[in-house]
Amino acid sequence: MAHTVISAHYPPLIDPTRATLAYGDGALPRLNRELNSDHLKTRQRAIMALSDILHDPEFVDASIREGCAVGRLALVKFKLIVPLSQLFDDREIIVRRNAHKAIEMLSENIYGSVGIIEAQLVPILVNNLTTEDDKIKLIILDTLHFCLMVDTTEALNVNAMSVFKKLLVHPFTETRMKAARNIMDLSIPLAGKVKAVEQSVIIPLTLLLSDDDATVRAKAAGALAMITIIKEGKYAAFSAISRLVDLVTDELSEVRLNALKALTCLSEAPEGRRALLVHVKDLEELITDPVPAVGKAAEIAVKVITWLP
Incomplete structure (x- = not known):
């Protein structure tokens, strides 16, 4: 007689460390909500998923294009940069590190760098260089490098x-x-x-x-x-x-x-x-x-x- 057995293992193509992306335009709003979750694992999975898609320059470019109606930086700035920056003070170092890494990947795109500057994150990043873990400092230095190539004013002011x-x-x-x-x-x-x-x-x-x-x-x-x-x-x-x-x-x-x-x-x-x-x-x-x-x-x-x- 046949029996139904539910496996405790994930299917081979499912990565439990990453959040499942919503389809199309729903991807970023969902990740935004999960980045602000009270649950550590949910925040970690959201950041890992976001880090993956930020490795794809086509995604960043498409995100920027989608924001053209309300300004080219709107979507990247308010749906990615600001929510990620709110995790810089997270109590978990892995969350802070991944948040900084995601911001650094965004900074490699000139519109991302401009968004970071306009979101007034440069003073926060400079301050974090004095307090953060040494490995996170390396990520911050890279982020600031790309921002400085766009504008040095904020960095000089702080x-x-x-x-x-x-x-x-x-x-x-x-x-x-x-x-x-x-x-x-x-x-x-x-x-x-x-x-x-x-x-x-x-x-x-x-x-x-x-x-x-x-x-x-x-x-x-x-x-x-x-x-x-x-x-x-x-x-x-x-x-x-x-x-x-x-x-x-x-x-x-x-x-x-x-x-x-x-x-x-x-x-x-x-x-x-x-x-x-x-x-x-x-x-x-x-x-x-x-x-x-x-x-x-x-x-x-x-x-x-x-x-x-």
Whole structure:
């Protein structure tokens, strides 16, 4: 005689860690409700499901297009960004981490970055860099990186430069690298360069030129190249010249390139030019560097250093 047996196992194509998506336009509203659930597992499953669909750029683009009638950012901002940001204070670290990761994935799309800025999350993200778990800090640094590429105003207003500076001495290599990268991003506008000098960021950046990790050295040199464009930055960074000269033969092309750019800026000041004249022959050898960008940067550096009024 046949018996009906109900298995305790999920079907092979069902993932119990992710929420089931509603069909079509109902997907986001349902996820929004579940993100605000009082039940931890429901919140976790909603975030995991959302993280999955945010890996698909077509979904994000479609979401943005659907919001055109009420503004291109409306749907992404109010149905994704704001609900996710409300989970930044969740008592469960896994919920906070996944919420930050989802926001970071949204920031990779320029409309997502704009939405994050308009939702006034930059001050919250900068503050969370001082309190959050180290692994979540890495995610936040990436989110801010994409936002800074759009606009640096909010980050400068909440003193992000000081927060990034403190992370330059972090024990995690990746944290030091991303902090230096974000300082470079923040130093693109004049106000950022001035703030970097005022906050004495040049000193820890100079120390990172000797970091064991090449990517850290590259970002530190890149940040110095950006800051030394202004006169105050040049005169504050003369102590970095010898370390930058050592980096022009670094095995990583990004390090060589950024070091050359920084040296070029420093040589625009008479004191910097005099200090670098003894290194012209070494720099001339880099004109034939296998990486064209490095060769071009070396050529420009030599011209600036040997320039006569």
